Amino acid sequence: MLCYSHSCHLLQPLLKTHKPLTITFSSQPKPPPRKRPTFDGDQSQRPITRNRHKRSYGASRRSILKTLKQEQVTFTTPVPDDPTVGIIGGGMAGLACALYLEKRGVRSTVFDTGVHGLGGRMGTRIVDPLPLVFDHAAQFFTVSVPRFAELIQGWVEQGLVREWQGTIGELEVGGHFVPLPSSPPRYIGVNGMRPIADSLLSQTHMINVERPTWISKLEPFNGTWYLSENGKPRGQFDAIVIAHNGKCANRLLGSSGLPLIAGQMKRLELSSVWALLAAFEDPLQIPGGDTFPFEGAFVKGVDSISWMANNTKKLLGSQSGGPHCWTFLSTAAYGKRNKVPQENIPTATKEKVTTGMLMGVEEALGLPKGSLQTPFYSRLQLWGAALPTNTPGIPCIFDPHGRAGICGDWLLGSNLESAAISGMALANHIADYFQSGGDHPEEFAVGLRNGFEPIKGHDIGQFPGLEPQSQTHAAPEMQLTT
Known part of the structure; x- marks a missing residue:
């Protein structure tokens, strides 16, 4: 999770009539015999x-x-x-x-x-000295299989994960937000996703x-x-x-x-997805809203953005009055159209994608073009083999x-x-x-x-x-x- 061509034929045998x-x-x-471990x-x-x-x-x-x-x-x-x-x-x-x-x-x-x-796509980036904290791949997860539920219960007891009580929903272009039901429970890493892997x-x-x-x-x-x-x-x-x-x-x-x-x-x-980590001094706004309505949202109708989440609120809740750390994830189509070697992203591509994704955030929130505050920190990463x-x-x-x-x-x-x-x-x-x-x-x-x-x-x-x-x-x- 950062969050396949169909074939109705079985894989044909590799063997032909050649004598092996x-x-x-x-x-x-x-x-x-090696000694058995205890x-x-x-x-x-x-x-x-x-x-x-x-x-x-x-x-x-x-x-x-x-x-x-x-x-x-x-x-x-x-x-x-x-x-x-x-x-x-x-x-x-x-x-x-x-x-x-x-x-x-x-x-x-x-x-x-x-x-x-460890963790692969269970990535969490911490930027000192503030610190700034971002889950820059897997954002949260749900549970549907009893065997996995047993594993999660152990993680909860160890203090590795907890339920994410913050509001998430669907954000239609123009700032129209519809919350999703709170059930089923959603889980996140207590200190981000990566510490789960490191602690296991x-x-x-x-x-x-x-x-x-x-x-x-x-x-x-x-x-x-x-x-x-x-x-x-x-x-x-x-x-x-x-x-x-x-x-x-x-x-x-x-x-x-x-x-x-x-x-x-x-x-x-596999799809390709861009992850833009951005820290803002002030809260983001939706025009006409007295309070910001969500901590995470699936974005609909925007070419460059599929997901956005406030990591500060998600991970720290009301404990933090500091910067607001956001993770923006691109659509798979945008990732494919702008794909480059992820080990060496050209400067021009980095600037183009960053600008395009921030414009997508404006569009999703319904803000006037060019009015989104400039992040004081940003980092762009391509998950070239994302999902x-x-x-x-x-x-x-x-x-x-x-x-x-x-x-x-x-x-x-x-x-x-x-x-x-x-x-x-x-x-x-x-x-x-x-x-x-x-x-x-x-x-x-x-x-x-x-x-x-x-x-x-x-x-x-x-x-x-x-x-x-x-x-x-x-x-x-x-x-x-x-």
Whole structure:
């Protein structure tokens, strides 16, 4: 959540009539069993009890087409007694996957590119010395699945999240505001969204975090995955999880030996959204209004703006009499029309987009052109791979032959809840696969050929309960407990 092209055919098999070329790696003796980790808590967490009947032959790779198709990795070495998982991506999906692997007694390492913290699109920017505070990606979330509700209740008890009691609604061009019902409850991070992510792993014992790290290569060898960052080794793992998407994930998977997973990832379509953070000395106004009517609003009828929220009121309430910190998010159409490489935004584009979005704020509020006060601080950021526009509608994807999986909000929708449910589902699926010993991998293949359907929602994501049921795509509850 910053807040998909429909296909009725299954993904066509990559195999044609070519005789496969099998390459067998030289096998190494199986190392002595690694010591099982211990963990505290309820034994009903179902730690892995290994099936001891394993096959003993080595790892292999099968080449289908030597030049046009990448080889499919097929691991046949036994799953070790103490398997470890490498998770690439530290957003909500990756973190939930790590947490639920730990519940099943599985160790993992989370690799994340974040310089300031974990969380991916759960981004919060704090500008000292005032400070100025902005949620510059995910703005809030709702809860519709019991399993996610249980997780949120724990966050509430830990003081990580609370209900957002402020008024939100729809703002029609010209300053016409209509509040939305207060039900279902809306949740926000107590100190912004990012601290939720940073706090989730604070009391774990079987999760290692490496950041900022940008995994650039996956290499299979002798039943394990070797991960590296620009030639620097980053460890070896018995299974891997891809918990991010976009062009970087596509590059990573392009020569990994996971053609089915790579093919599904390439079918994902993503929107682009600009985020403008702006701090004003005085409150913004709607003409004719005695008091400002909202803390957050979905903007309708304005080309450049889809959402606006007063972070100061949302996060600090009446405690702050200082500057007013606003987050303005563009429409997906505006983001697409003005898209540039997000790592290096040209000055001219930055000025054009900032001006265009502030003019959109004027238009939404019904202010005369040029009358909006000038912000004393502003920062523009492009989320080039912001939100999914299509989905296979499944909790997770897993290739048991390559011992690799995918989790992310796009597999079920475009919100924080979808990301968390996806991570949980993949964690349990991998743990079940490990527990089986890998003897019947075909039984654990999930989502490798599912078709995609368009997803509908706000330009900043889906909020179950705040939009008509006909406008959402959600997997049945039975699918969410894989």
